[in-house]
Amino acid sequence: MNETDAPGGAALRARAEIDLAAVRANVRTLRQRAPGTALMAVVKADGYGHGAAPCARAAVEAGATWLGTATPQEALALRAPGSGVPAGVRIMCWLWTPGGPWREAIEADLDVSLGGRWALDEVTRAARLAGRPARVQLKADTGLGRGGCQPGDDWTELVAAALRAEAEGLLRVTGLWSHFACADEPGHPSIAAQLTRFREMVAYAEAQGVRPEVRHIANSPATLTLPESHFDLVRPGIAMYGISPSPEIGTSADFGLRPAMTLSASLALVKHVPGGHGVSYGHHYVTPGATTLGLVPLGYADGVPRHASSAGPVLVEGKWRTVAGRVAMDQFVVDLGGDEPEPGAEAVLFGPGERGEPTAEDWAQAAGTIAYEIVTRIGARVPRVYVNEGSGR
Known part of the structure; x- marks a missing residue:
């Protein structure tokens, strides 16, 4: 047991007990749902309130080979000495704003997400300063309407610019990815539409010469209910903490998960x-x-x-x-x-x-x-x- 002690050893007013055995068991269950694919354990927002580093370590012990965060600061904390996260684990972060810590991310060997030309321009400048190529993943907006690059001319331009930077040795395109809008509503027409659009955008990028290590779109509900979306990697978040992402179609127990x-x-x-x-x-x-x-x-x-x-x-x-x-x-x-x-x-x-x-x-x-x-x-x-x-x- 590891807890924050109250002053003078007094009893705690309140506590959030986190069962790391449940986290490990949930990760194993999710891996069984997506056999043959890699698993990215999403530990953003301090591990959904459970503690990012302890849950990251537990997920890796259960077979996760990637970790995912929203902000670069969250990812850098997992690379910092004392986090206990093995150095060989890949870490990806996707919520960037102009002026972000691109050079620090490159030097920490993080995978960074790019959804527009401004981000590509900033990461290539940082790569020149760092003297090493950045690991980047191109995000496609396949229909969620949040982050990511629009299909059509925007995607064409981003892919072309990324390939030019790759040819200059400034980056390596390690992934192509997207995110579902309604995967927690099985049968929603947007699901099939997004899958089709993702396949089209991936196919275009690969036809131009992109050779990604991973292609991924599956979040927790898609990992559990949509095997055709698994591609090379799945990205469960809430499910690894044992909470059903879609209680309308199944409880935690129905999915073989245990709240942590x-x-x-x-x-x-x-x-x-x-x-x-x-x-x-x-x-x-x-x-x-x-x-x-x-x-x-x-x-x-x-x-x-x-x-x-x-x-x-x-x-x-x-x-x-x-x-x-x-x-x-x-x-x-x-x-x-x-x-x-x-x-x-x-x-x-x-x-x-x-x-x-x-x-x-x-x-x-x-x-x-x-x-x-x-x-x-x-x-x-x-x-x-x-x-x-x-x-x-």
Whole structure:
């Protein structure tokens, strides 16, 4: 176990326990879904709130050969001494803005994504300064409408410019890639349209002389449900943390995944109150009768969504309770219905569900959002506690 200790060895107010054995098992399951392809473990946003470096190490232990991040800073942190990420693991980052740390990325042997000529111009200048070629992956916008190069003249120009830079020894085109818009909705017409467009754009680039190491478009839902999209590499993100990317078509258990994060806190106070007692800001909850209230020392500053006020579920002493009134910055209240747990008793907001506790998906439903947001928003004020750190292949 590795945890951030409270001052003086005091008990933790709250904790997010991360089961690295679950991460490894999920990566193995995802590899089985895409046999014969490489797997990029996406650890952006601090590993979706789970901790980038520990989860990256666990994923590599389970067979991931690539890591993916959004920002170059995230990728550089994984290359830094002390991250524990093996030097031979390929790392890709894709969310660049003008003036980014291109030279540092080249010197750190990162794969960088290019979706337009401005980025190609900046990376080639950085390669000249670094005195070594950049590893670049060309991103195609096949229909998502976010990052990436448009098909047609824009793609033609980007491919031609990349090949000229490659001929000058300034870069190596290591990948061609794209991203789905609706892979979590099987049968959506955009899926087939994007696959067709991706194949066309890849075919054009290869006909011009691009020889990529990997071609990839499959995110978590596509890895699980769309084998024709697997190409050379799959890029699961949320699924490697055990959360279903598409609860409408399957739960985590249906996909053979186990949620890795359990968020809990110690009750800070238990007290008796009479009926008609207002609770929390605005008195949106008023006790219907004499009862007991429990104070949970977590709030929206810790990532508990305020939108889950009067709705978020919590397990206390084997019973589901519901947030009573508004979630505040640092705390919220649950109505214990007359039960009298001791202060310090565990309140579990979510976990795998194996002990009857709510899941991140339950909180997503309560807050009107997706489980991705629930786990990713858990703040740095909540210590991460890692269990099952041994490789356990």
